[in-house]
Amino acid sequence: SYDLTQPPSVSVSPGQTASITCSGDKLGNKYTSWYRQKPGQSPVLVIYRDSERPSGIPERFSGSNSGNTATLTITGTQNMDEGVYYCQVWDTGTFVFGPGTEVTVL
C-alpha cells in the first residue's frame, strides 16, 4: 500500500507563511490534493492537481509537487486558516490520505 507522511503540527504567526509538506515515494508522479478540516466540520478541498485552487478558495493557498514531496503553502496566514490539513492521492484504485497536519495560528 502507498503511504503518505505529514508533520503532526505547524505553527505560524498571523500574516506569515505556513508550509505543510506531504511525502511519499515518487509523489511527484501523482496528483496531490489538499483538504482542510475544522473541528466538527467536514473536510473542504483547498488544492487539487498539486496546485489548482477550487472556486472560492483564496489566492493565499498554493501548492507544488516534485520528487517525493508535495507542499501546501499559505501566504499571509489568517486565523480562519487554522485546522487540520490532509494531503491525498489516488493510487492503484485506492484513495490514500496523509495523517494530517494541525495548523495553529498563534
Next chain:
Amino acid sequence: EVRLVESGGGLVKPGGSLRLSCAASGFSFNTFSMNWVRQAPGRGLEWVSFISDASTHINYADSVKGRFTISRDDAKSSLFLHMNSLRAEDSAMYYCARVITRPPLFLPEDLDYWGPGTLVTVSA
C-alpha cells in the same frame, strides 16, 4: 447547489449490521463516482470504498473488504454502504463524498463535495 446528506448511523453491537445512505442532489448523480470516507474520533481520514458511475468499478479498503458493500441507486440519486460483522474499530463518522475525474485520463483524483457525515458507534 450540490448537497450530500448521510443517514443511517447509530449504536450497534459488535458483530451487528448497519446500512448507511447518502442522498445526493444538485448534480447529475449518475455521471459521478462516489466514495465513503470515515474518521474515528480524534483520528485522521480513512478511505473506505469507491464506486464508479454505473457501478463498473468498486474498490474497498483492506480493513473493510469482505464485510462492507457499497452500492448506488441512480434513479434515487442515492449511495449506500452495507456494513456487516461490525467491530469496535469501525466506530467513526462516515462521510460520503463526490469523486472528481478530469481529462485526459479521467481517473479519480479528488473529492470536491462532502456530506456532514453520520456517526456509527459499535459497542456492547
